[in-house]
Amino acid sequence: MNNQKEIVYKEVLKDLQPDRILAIIFEYMSKVSMENDLDKLLMILADLGKKLVVADRCSVWLHEPSEQTIWTVAAHGIEKIIISQESGFVGHSITTGKVVVVEDAYLDERFNQEIDIESGYRTCSVLCIPFHNSSGAVIGTFQAINKMTAQGIFNEKDSEMLGLAATYAGKSLESAILLNEIIETQKEMLETLGEIGESRSQETGNHVKRVALYSYLLAKLSGISEEKALLLKHASPMHDIGKVATPDSILLKPGKLTSDEFEIMKQHAVIGYNIFKNSQRDLLRTAAIIAYEHHEKWDGTGYPNGLNGEEIHIFGRITAIADVFDALGSHRVYKQAWKMEQIVAYMTEQQGKHFDPILVQLFLDNLALFIAIRDQHSDVG
Structure with a gap:
């Protein structure tokens, strides 16, 4: 495992200073406020989380209760993924509404190794922070992977920083999801009407x-x-x-x-x-x-x-x-x-x-x- 950490953390960084944290938050608040496309918004929020906690990767996962799945398009370096709502650290965070902090993923029985196996990546440290809608329901979670500092693990300060981002993300994503549902309904309506017109x-x-x-x-x-x-x-x-x-x-x-x-x-x-x-x-x-x-x-x-x-x-x-x-x-x-x-x-x-x-x-x-x-x-x- 130590050899693997040497590979993952070949570029060792430092935690951000308060002035840099504020600068990043204000920069991304502006980006988020101007974006209505759900997929693009997920990518922006993932970038925000990655920078705030100095992670190698960060993804934003959304919960689909009707299908009992969770999905992301905002995972750095990988394509869109859909998994069971019970799967892995993300599933645990979403279904329980709890923060998940893990030092070594492979020593934790909740870890789903399938993504690592498919991508060739190696997950070490993990931080998951759930976010909520205006009604208090968990609608998704941030997942930061592999802390890029010398210590190599996520700390309480990281939980606070990502928790702050999650509070903002929940409100932004709720609005984007509602808008996305409207747009998808319009698309379905237009296709159905078109088929009716052609059937005549x-x-x-x-x-x-x-x-x-x-x-x-x-x-x-x-x-x-x-x-x-x-x-x-x-x-x-x-x-x-x-x-x-x-x-x-x-x-x-x-x-x-x-x-x-x-x-x-x-x-x-x-x-x-x-x-x-x-x-x-x-x-x-x-x-x-x-x-x-x-x-x-x-x-x-x-x-x-x-x-x-x-x-x-x-x-x-x-x-x-x-x-x-x-x-x-x-x-x-x-x-x-x-x-x-x-x-x-x-x-x-x-x-x-x-x-x-x-x-x-x-x-x-x-x-x-x-x-x-x-x-x-x-x-x-």
Whole structure:
């Protein structure tokens, strides 16, 4: 064990002085107050804990009582982990609400060695501090691993410092969890509504799923940030939600629509926009944009507003490519599914006409990736 400690503590540090502790707390209070993304918040709090107690690693674990699990995305050096709420020092801290201080993890029967075995890491000293919500219930815990000072073990001062951070973390995480639940509910609602809308035109829910995945992939390939690409992915199921107001006689007509019928059909873009246009939520505002603009065309011949080129929001331009690609390859009441060579020929011919020329070329250059998504989420079976 001593040899192992020499490896773990090859960089021996000193405990922080009071002025440095205060500086770190104020620095991270600012970061926490500006972050609403739950995963990112967990990482920020883990960094805070790591610095405060001079640990090699620190993670923030959250409790999922309904599933009897605990999970983290904020463990330094490892990926997201989900374990039983009874597992290890973290599980003990969460289920009992008690602080856990351990000098040598391998001499304690509560230690779960599985993570060390999988990662090749060696846990020595451990400090776990639970944090609570406004009702006093334990919702998670800090876990600091391997004190990086010469002594190599966590002390009472470390418990006080991490306890202070836990008090602040509990309130911040409670707010973030509630916001995250709202966002997840919105995502679920949009996907369900999208499937309902597609079912009216006798299409499967897999259409909206594929369009969402195509849109996300094309957004990432085009250089759009992960945050905006995810907004597009989660909002895109609403692209044709306005069809819920389109009469069946038009929506399900097997032949070509008359001019008057097509004018009625085109109103679904406006209806979809009107459903979401007054929302202040980013996800629903994105849904409004997509519903409104995904039938616009690069050359200005689309609807409902005849926008052209970059007047069309990039979310609309991306969804147009994703929607047409999937529609052409799918059986509809008014047509049979096209073969892939026909689809490629059409999308190539429509470059700079229907589609943004740069985006559609990027799509065609990465066609195999989109075909893989289509095959994985096929309507068959």
